[in-house]
Each structure stands twice: as structure tokens, then as C-alpha cells.
Amino acid sequence: MEAVVVDYGSKLLKAGIASPDQDPPCIIPTKMKRVLEEGEAAEGEGTGNVEEVMIDTVVRGFVSDWDAMEDLLHHVLYTNIGWEIGDEGHILFTEPLFTPKYLREQLVQLMFETFNVSGFYASEQAVLSLYAVGRISGCTIDIGHGKIDVAPVCEGAVHHIASKRFEVGGVDLTNLLARELQKSNPSVKLDISDVEKIKELYAKCASDQLEFEKMKNSCPAEQHTLPDGQVITIGKERYIVGEALFQPHILGLEEYGIVDQLVAGVSNVASEYHRQLLENTMLCGGTASMTGFERRFQSEANLSTSAIRPALVKPPEYMPENLARNSAWMGGAILAKVVFPQNQHVTKGEYDETGPAIVHKKCF
Amino acid sequence: MSWQSYVDDHLMCEIDGQHLTAAAILGQDGSVWAQSTAFPQFKPEEIAAIVKDFDEPGSLAPTGLFLGGAKYMVIQGEPGAVIRGKKGSGGVCVKKTNQALIMGVYEEPMTPGQCNMVVERLGDYLYEQDL
Numbered sequence: 300m301e302a303v304v305v306d307y308g309s310k311l312l313k314a315g316i317a318s319p320d321q322d323p324p325c326i327i328p329t330k331m332k333r334v335l336e337e338g339e340a341a342e343g344e345g346t347g348n349v350e351e352v353m354i355d356t357v358v359r360g361f362v363s364d365w366d367a368m369e370d371l372l373h374h375v376l377y378t379n380i381g382w383e384i385g386d387e388g389h390i391l392f393t394e395p396l397f398t399p400k401y402l403r404e405q406l407v408q409l410m411f412e413t414f415n416v417s418g419f420y421a422s423e424q425a426v427l428s429l430y431a432v433g434r435i436s437g438c439t440i441d442i443g444h445g446k447i448d449v450a451p452v453c454e455g456a457v458h459h460i461a462s463k464r465f466e467v468g469g470v471d472l473t474n475l476l477a478r479e480l481q482k483s484n485p486s487v488k489l490d491i492s493d494v495e496k497i498k499e500l501y502a503k504c505a506s507d508q509l510e511f512e513k514m515k516n517s518c519p520a521e522q523h524t525l526p527d528g529q530v531i532t533i534g535k536e537r538y539i540v541g542e543a544l545f546q547p548h549i550l551g552l553e554e555y556g557i558v559d560q561l562v563a564g565v566s567n568v569a570s571e572y573h574r575q576l577l578e579n580t581m582l583c584g585g586t587a588s589m590t591g592f593e594r595r596f597q598s599e600a601n602l603s604t605s606a607i608r609p610a611l612v613k614p615p616e617y618m619p620e621n622l623a624r625n626s627a628w629m630g631g632a633i634l635a636k637v638v639f640p641q642n643q644h645v646t647k648g649e650y651d652e653t654g655p656a657i658v659h660k661k662c663f
Numbered sequence: 664m665s666w667q668s669y670v671d672d673h674l675m676c677e678i679d680g681q682h683l684t685a686a687a688i689l690g691q692d693g694s695v696w697a698q699s700t701a702f703p704q705f706k707p708e709e710i711a712a713i714v715k716d717f718d719e720p721g722s723l724a725p726t727g728l729f730l731g732g733a734k735y736m737v738i739q740g741e742p743g744a745v746i747r748g749k750k751g752s753g754g755v756c757v758k759k760t761n762q763a764l765i766m767g768v769y770e771e772p773m774t775p776g777q778c779n780m781v782v783e784r785l786g787d788y789l790y791e792q793d794l
Contacts, residue, residue: 456738456749460724569727569736642679643774659741660783661776 302389302639303380304631305372306424309357309445309468310585313625314375317391317632319431322619325379329356331367359445359466360395361402369413376414389418389644391635393427393627395441396448396457396464403662404655411650420635420644421662423457425450427630428583431622432614436572437579438561441627442544442586444469449560451568451576461567463560469586471550472540473498479536487529497523501533504541504591507598514538541589545599558596562605577609583626666697673785674767675699678777684753685768686782696763703731703768710764717743717759730755730768745783747775754778758786762794 306313307329315324333352356367376382390410403421410416425439425448435455441448450462477494505511520534543549545556565576600609614622638644645661666688674686687698693710709729716723720742728735728748735748735755746757753770756778767782
């Protein structure tokens with residue numbers, strides 16, 4: 300039986316049967332709507348109307364609502380991928396850095412007890428993204444919707460001491476863009492999902508800090524028509540989104556920019572690995588596919604204080620175009636081909652014998 | 664039950680057709696309670712460094728874990744309970760109980776997961792016996 304790989308993120312869930320050279324077959328949002336039935340009351344309401352509540356199943360990379368997650372996985376596994384009840388196969392999950400132990404245990408428990416899978420494995424997204432480009436050592440900078448992970452990986456093992464996780468991500472950049480657009484277009488009412496789309500269309504990264512300063516003063520403004528017909532002008536705001544990653548004080552964070560964080564993290568690793576780590580840096584995640592981001596990253600890296608210059612990895616030619624967005628899923632597909640045939644995963648028998656804590660022993 | 668039989672029967676046992684390359688049960692001061700025949704000759708400083716990492720997780724990572732002169736890269740363990748090290752395709756797992764350190768060294772084709780199972784299972788058992 301082919302294994303299934305699931306990469307759940309704060310915005311999108313990528314899932315499908317493990318096929319390493321292709322994009323994940325199923326990419327769906329993780330935001331869900333709960334429809335309250337008649338008779339169930341929301342707080343303070345007693346009328347029995349059908350209400351809809353928006354739920355964020357995955358917040359900052361971690362599952363926050365387990366009932367919603369169960370329903371979402373049920374839909375993905377049985378409807379989209381085509382599993383049949385009673386004939387479940389192997390499943391591989393990706394997880395962000397620093398996942399708390401109890402969350403991993405809860406996921407294992409859900410998979411074995413509710414879904415009755417025959418095999419389970421979990422691996423960190425940083426390692427998987429590197430597998431997708433054919434490396435086992437290097438640094439990953441994963442800029443996702445809910446979090447940013449900076450992780451050095453040596454021979455397939457993440458150096459947790461040297462890694463850093465930031466609780467900012469694409470969602471904060473969208474809020475920043477919304478605030479800026481509201482300031483320059485005070486008469487227009489903006490909806491967050493519209494700002495999300497505007498961000499993906501227009502956001503750019505200035506090629507360096509000086510250019511950003513120039514842009515702040517004079518920038519060609521573009522007109523954009525929102526779905527409800529209102530027209531807004533977008534000028535210098537588009538550059539602020541990319542700049543915030545290199546100058547976090549724009550977002551209100553007292554931290555260094557992303558390149559400095561990488562260099563600081565790597566310096567916590569034994570020095571013989573530094574060259575291997577910095578010269579195999581990988582950018583992944585939705586926000587990293589912003590126009591001009593890679594170029595800016597490379598130029599900031601050249602300016603950085605480290606003796607070894609961070610260099611970005613070139614993805615192999617046989618991999619699809621959107622590698623950066625889905626690299627964790629593709630790495631998971633590659634790993635699934637290795638882990639399950641070699642029986643390194645957690646089987647139902649082992650789970651029954653040892654309980655959920657087995658995930659810490661076998662999956663790392 | 665002597666300590667030696669713990670090592671021979673429980674740590675060096677067959678799991679899925681494979682067994683550890685070497686195993687030992689040491690006191691936290693470096694004294695040997697029992698060891699297998701192939702266990703590397705270690706130095707007291709190495710044991711002291713391991714004990715220190717249990718007290719201050721993260722102190723071994725920058726330099727690496729040394730055991731009998733062999734250098735292991737420290738990977739994800741459980742702070743205060745388990746230290747795991749990797750060397751190529753093999754590695755080591757050290758589990759701390761109340762008074763002892765249980766060590767298991769493995770090579771290919773044994774997997775890190777299997778080594779962890781063996782070492783930590785014995786460790787949990789000794790923990791319950793208050794050792």
C-alpha cells in the first residue's frame with residue numbers, strides 16, 4: 300500500500316499519496332466553518348438559528364482544535380485520497396520545530412485509535428525540506444503562514460539548541476499590509492481575505508535597504524479593484540511586507556533580521572559543520588516565494604558578518620516549479636519511500652504495547 | 664539478578680533480528696556496574712560531561728558527545744532523561760535513572776528507534792525499582 304503524506308500548516312493542508320516528483324495532489328485550506336445545528340446554542344444565543352463560526356484548526360503551526368482536525372482529516376483521507384474504512388494504510392505527518400510532546404502524542408493517538416492506520420511516522424519540516432532538494436545537511440528557513448523556523452540540520456537531525464522559532468508569519472505580514480493600506484486609503488473598507496490576495500499579487504522585496512528608503516518617498520502607485528468594486532491604490536506598501544522580514548522592528552519585534560538569525564543559530568553548532576550548513580541554505584514556505592525575496596536574501600547574506608557566506612541551494616531540475624511552497628510535503632514523500640518499507644515506523648502492535656509515548660522514541 | 668545479566672540478557676537482546684553493538688550500565692560517578700564485551704574504553708571526563716548535560720541540557724551540543732574517544736553529534740533527546748548521539752549511520756543512547764546511566768551503542772542496520780526502545784525500556788523499569 301502506498302503511504303500518505305500530510306503536511307498541515309496554519310493556512311493550507313497539503314496531502315496526498317507519496318509521489319516525490321510531483322506537487323501534492325490535495326491542497327486545501329485549514330480554516331473551517333462550524334455550522335451549529337438547530338438546538339445547539341452559541342454563547343448567549345438561544346434562538347436555534349443556523350450559525351457559522353470560522354475556526355482556525357491550525358494556529359502557528361500547531362493543532363489547536365482537535366475536533367475540527369479530525370473532521371478535516373476524515374474528509375481528506377476518505378474523500379480526497381480515497382481510503383476505505385477498514386483498509387487504512389501508512390501515514391506520515393510533518394511537524395514544525397519544537398512541537399510539544401503532548402501534541403505529538405495526541406496526534407498518534409488520534410491516528411491509531413480513531414483512524415486505525417497501520418503505520419505512523421512523524422518528522423520535522425526542516426529535515427523534509429532538505430530531503431526535497433537532495434540534501435541531508437543544511438539550514439532551512441521556513442517562512443510559513445503562522446510561524447518562521449530557522450533550523451540547522453546535520454545528517455538528517457535537527458540541532459534543536461541552535462534552532463529558532465518565531466511566532467510571526469504570513470498572517471502578521473497580511474495584518475501589517477492591511478494597516479498600511481488602511482492608512483493610505485482611509486475611505487475603503489478592507490477585508491482580511493482580500494488583503495491576503497493583494498499581498499500575494501503585489502508584495503515585493505526591495506533589493507536592499509537603501510532602495511527601500513527611496514521607495515518610501517516616491518513609488519509608482521497602482522490601482523487595484525477589489526471584488527466588491529472598490530478601488531484602492533497600492534504604492535510603497537507593497538515593499539514593506541518584504542522589508543519586515545529583514546527589519547523586524549517594522550512588525551514591532553526586537554529581533555535581528557532573518558539573515559543574522561541564521562548566522563547566530565549556526566554559530567551554536569560545532570564549528571566543523573559551519574561550512575556545510577551555511578552553504579546549503581534553503582528557503583521554503585509560502586512567504587519565501589515573494590518576488591525578489593531570494594535575491595534580497597542573497598545580497599544580505601553577502602553583507603553579513605560571518606566568515607562563511609550563506610549560499611542558497613539550487614533545487615534539482617526534476618522537481619516541480621513550486622518547490623519552495625511544498626518542499627516539506629515532497630520531502631515527506633521521499634522519506635515515506637524509505638521509512639515504511641524498512642519498518643522504522645510506529646506499527647499498530649507497538650502502539651498497543653507502549654502507548655502514545657512511543658512516538659518520542661521511534662520518530663525523530 | 665546481577666547487573667551483568669541485565670546487560671547480557673536485556674540490553675544485548677535481539678530485537679527484530681538485530682542487537683546493540685555494545686551496552687553498559689554505569690553509576691553516575693563513572694563506576695562500571697556492568698558492561699558488554701565490546702563496550703569502548705571511556706574516560707571519566709566523558710561521563711562527567713554526560714552527567715552535566717543531564718543537569719544543564721544543551722551543554723554538550725556545541726562540542727559533541729565523546730565516548731571512548733569517538734565523537735557523536737548530539738541530536739534530539741529528552742532534557743534531563745535521555746541523551747541521543749549520532750555518528751554516521753550509528754549512534755548512542757544514554758538514559759538516566761535515579762542512580763545509574765544506561766548506555767547503548769548501535770551500528771547499521773539497527774535503527775535509532777530500536778536502540779531507544781531497548782535502552783529506555785530498561786531505564787523505565789529500573790526507575791520504577793528506584794535504581
